[in-house]
Amino acid sequence: MDNYRGQLDPVFHALADPTRRAVVQQLARGEATVSHLAKPHAMALPSFMKHVAVLEQAGLVVTRKSGRVRHCRLNAERLAACEAWFADQRLAWQSRFDQLDSLLTELQAGEPT
Amino acid sequence: MDNYRGQLDPVFHALADPTRRAVVQQLARGEATVSHLAKPHAMALPSFMKHVAVLEQAGLVVTRKSGRVRHCRLNAERLAACEAWFADQRLAWQSRFDQLDSLLTELQAGEPT
DNA sequence: AAAATACTTAGGTCAATAGCTAACTATAGG
């Protein structure tokens, strides 16, 4: 069930950069080649390629080369695994409030003065 | 609406570390003091304090000092803002599949052989 | 075949991160 644990470090790290988040955002709208993805970013190609490599090593992006062109697509599963972590925390947080809630209800019931 | 944008870098960066994610996870279950949070981590206190500072600067954690003790609590809003980013991407990704889906449906309708 | 395109590799700089120890400050408890 928690197979995804231990792989979150590289995913969060990959997403902690605006260039890389923009790439993910772009790829969520469809596949693209490296140079197409790179165009909006004011950066030398080798620098940009490193960002793609970081995303790929995090498992967020899958690439394949066809001729001299490299195509990239998003691996949505990885993104979902990461989102699941947030859901976990939110549940813990909320159940804490639920407990607090019932505690308050009990106190009110016990001290109706 | 997208007030949270531009603040995601430090949040993702903060979460790209297992120690800090463990702290968030712990705080989701309730407030705690710095030394209580530090106990499970095999690390010198000053090192651990830096992690807390990173979380605090990312806005994920709020601290207050009472006497010689510093109490920490989670700022769930920041966590939620981050989770919202994933939801955004997922929506874009899904709507892309919806489009593909209706395209396929159209093709099937148009070519019943 | 020559030239343009789309990466790739190599190597270098500079700043930021994660960790440490040692020494200090400010409470709390006895």
Place this chain on the structure above:
DNA sequence: CCTATAGTTAGCTATTGACCTAAGTATTTT
């Protein structure tokens, strides 16, 4: 008042990260 506790500050080191330029490879395109 003295000691233990809880955190803080300062300063050092090693690694990683984000860029760059220059030069190389592999594929089209002309």
